Amino acid sequence: MGETPTYMGKVAVLEGLGxxxxxxxxxxxxEPALTDAKFDFGELTLTIAPEAIRETCxxxxxxxxxxxxxxxxxxxxxxxxxxxxxxxxxSHALKERxxxxxxxxxxEPAVETITPVWAGANYYxxxxxxxxxxRFEEHPNLRRIMMPDEWVGHPLRKDYPVEGYR
Amino acid sequence: MAGMSTAPVLEVAQGAKDQHMIINMGPQHPATHGVxxxxxxxxxxxxVRVYPEIGYLHTGIEKTCEAKFYHQVVPLTDRINxxxxxxxxxxxxxxxxxxxxxEIPPKAQWMRVLLAELSRLNSxxxxxxxxxxxxxxxxxxxxxxREREDILRLFEAVAGQRMMxxxxxxxxxxxxxxxxxxxxxxxxxxxxxxKIDEYSNLLTGNPxxxxxxxxxxxxxxxxxxxxxxxxxxxxxxxxxxxxxRDMPYSGYxxxxxxxxxxxxxxxxxxxxxxxxxxxESVKIIQQALDGMPEGAVKAxxxxxxxxxxxxxxxxxxxxxxHFKIVTEGFxxxxxxxxxxxECGHGQMGYYIVSxxxxxxxxxxxxxxxxxxxxxxxxxxxxxxxxDLVAVIGSIDIVLGEIDR
Numbered sequence: 001m002g003e004t005p006t007y008m009g010k011v012a013v014l015e016g017l018g019x020x021x022x023x024x025x026x027x028x029x030x031e032p033a034l035t036d037a038k039f040d041f042g043e044l045t046l047t048i049a050p051e052a053i054r055e056t057c058x059x060x061x062x063x064x065x066x067x068x069x070x071x072x073x074x075x076x077x078x079x080x081x082x083x084x085x086x087x088x089x090x091s092h093a094l095k096e097r098x099x100x101x102x103x104x105x106x107x108e109p110a111v112e113t114i115t116p117v118w119a120g121a122n123y124y125x126x127x128x129x130x131x132x133x134x135r136f137e138e139h140p141n142l143r144r145i146m147m148p149d150e151w152v153g154h155p156l157r158k159d160y161p162v163e164g165y166r
Numbered sequence: 167m168a169g170m171s172t173a174p175v176l177e178v179a180q181g182a183k184d185q186h187m188i189i190n191m192g193p194q195h196p197a198t199h200g201v202x203x204x205x206x207x208x209x210x211x212x213x214v215r216v217y218p219e220i221g222y223l224h225t226g227i228e229k230t231c232e233a234k235f236y237h238q239v240v241p242l243t244d245r246i247n248x249x250x251x252x253x254x255x256x257x258x259x260x261x262x263x264x265x266x267x268x269e270i271p272p273k274a275q276w277m278r279v280l281l282a283e284l285s286r287l288n289s290x291x292x293x294x295x296x297x298x299x300x301x302x303x304x305x306x307x308x309x310x311x312r313e314r315e316d317i318l319r320l321f322e323a324v325a326g327q328r329m330m331x332x333x334x335x336x337x338x339x340x341x342x343x344x345x346x347x348x349x350x351x352x353x354x355x356x357x358x359x360x361k362i363d364e365y366s367n368l369l370t371g372n373p374x375x376x377x378x379x380x381x382x383x384x385x386x387x388x389x390x391x392x393x394x395x396x397x398x399x400x401x402x403x404x405x406x407x408x409x410x411r412d413m414p415y416s417g418y419x420x421x422x423x424x425x426x427x428x429x430x431x432x433x434x435x436x437x438x439x440x441x442x443x444x445x446e447s448v449k450i451i452q453q454a455l456d457g458m459p460e461g462a463v464k465a466x467x468x469x470x471x472x473x474x475x476x477x478x479x480x481x482x483x484x485x486x487x488h489f490k491i492v493t494e495g496f497x498x499x500x501x502x503x504x505x506x507x508e509c510g511h512g513q514m515g516y517y518i519v520s521x522x523x524x525x526x527x528x529x530x531x532x533x534x535x536x537x538x539x540x541x542x543x544x545x546x547x548x549x550x551x552x553d554l555v556a557v558i559g560s561i562d563i564v565l566g567e568i569d570r
Contacts, residue, residue, distance in 0.1 A: 041267075067394070070517065072528075074519050075528075086502070088504055088532075096413075097504065118392055119392050119393055120540060122540060123540055145221060146570075155229055162229055162232070
């Protein structure tokens with residue numbers, strides 16, 4: 001540990017990891033979709049423009065990142081942009097995992113669903129919708145999954161108290 | 167929020183009102199392995215649709231983690247997948263250690279492998295017993311729980327706890343294992359292969375068990391990958407991936423073991439894959455025992471790892487560190503990491519975001535059973551209602567890790 005290099009920012013990543021299959025695939029498809037990048041703790045993080053996320057996933061799936069691993073959100077309240085979506089994709093062939101980051105503003109956060117690319121993202125998007133209140137456009141069944149249907153509020157947001165409202 | 171649906175989760179289509187029926191399976195149903203509610207649309211006894219309704223055990227563990235110091239999260243992780251406790255501890259500890267760039271001594275790594283494999287055996291034994299019981303073969307349950315009891319005694323010997331071990335900590339292990347521990351493990355795994363033969367004798371040739379599983383719950387390779395299925399069910403569908411071998415962690419690259427794969431994709435294939443996995447786990451434990459290194463079981467990082475009790479009582483420096491860690495925690499460098507491991511049920515992952523303080527900013531747990539539920543409908547569609555019980559058993563879910 002400790003000897004892996006660190007690259008911060010899109011320019012540094014393109015310079016240091018230009019030959020990385022995921023970076024290459026996105027640059028080859030649509031360069032402006034990649035807004036930021038970093039490589040630290042031995043993990044590659046690519047920040048993607050919100051409107052390009054579904055096609056980016058499709059592009060990466062074709063580039064060998066065949067398995068959707070995980071998806072969740074982070075609330076950076078009160079900073080702006082407030083929400084961050086983190087997608088983790090795994091390649092069975094390359095034996096490697098990458099992270100996609102999407103940043104969303106506080107007002108009516110919404111992004112298109114990736115369920116047409118990976119049907120398995122269904123539950124994860126419902127979970128983020130339920131606990132963070134981020135909408136996924138064109139999702140086949142966007143309803144709460146953990147909390148009761150009539151619940152008010154989104155518990156994993158930072159302005160929601162740990163003990164709940166009393 | 168506008169557009170929030172409170173309609174029934176499943177309704178019979180207009181054209182099929184006379185023929186189809188909606189029934190509830192669970193939340194209190196013995197074959198659902200926890201508080202799982204399945205809303206099933208049936209045509210006679212044939213399954214048309216299955217809608218899993220989850221969240222009955224949701225306790226907001228991810229939210230709770232944000233209010234705790236890093237080291238206080240360890241006992242919370244035990245409670246998520248309570249059948250594979252040490253895998254939870256291990257995955258969390260590895261993720262935090264990645265953020266801290268902490269080097270773990272070899273003995274601690276090998277002990278972790280040994281314990282993770284014992285934990286996997288524990289998980290598989292419970293799966294085998296309950297799965298067979300669901301199918302109607304009650305006897306096996308009594309035998310697997312006999313062996314599980316031995317494993318729990320081993321856990322108790324190292325951790326003082328049978329189920330909620332919290333034994334793997336950030337920076338190593340909680341404390342040295344007792345002197346006779348390795349001998350006891352040796353005694354246990356010496357007899358285990360015969361016991362696995364015993365289960366196999368009871369089930370593999372059993373015509374009822376065979377007929378209830380063969381060809382039931384088929385899941386194609388493409389569906390399995392697309393739906394996020396991992397672990398033994400994925401390998402039973404023909405995908406040769408095991409994170410222990412392919413993306414090794416905690417020194418797994420030093421161990422030799424086979425990864426069983428089957429192309430049948432049915433409940434029977436999952437049964438066979440898990441049975442072989444149990445035998446492979448025994449081999450890994452044997453290698454861990456044979457090559458167990460000497461040395462410390464905690465990293466040399468006094469500001470992160472709690473000092474030994476003896477030192478804390480006799481040395482001023484150790485006392486100060488102890489006091490600081492317990493009252494203020496320790497700061498973790500800002501950043502985000504994801505650590506995946508292969509646990510008994512499949513791929514487990516911890517995603518931790520740190521903002522540089524002593525409490526995690528965000529902890530997200532990826533547990534294998536959660537996406538696996540999405541595959542339930544694909545596997546059960548067009549089959550008899552009774553097959554649903556076999557399918558649920560074969561994917562080996564724990565509701566604690568689904569609802570978190």
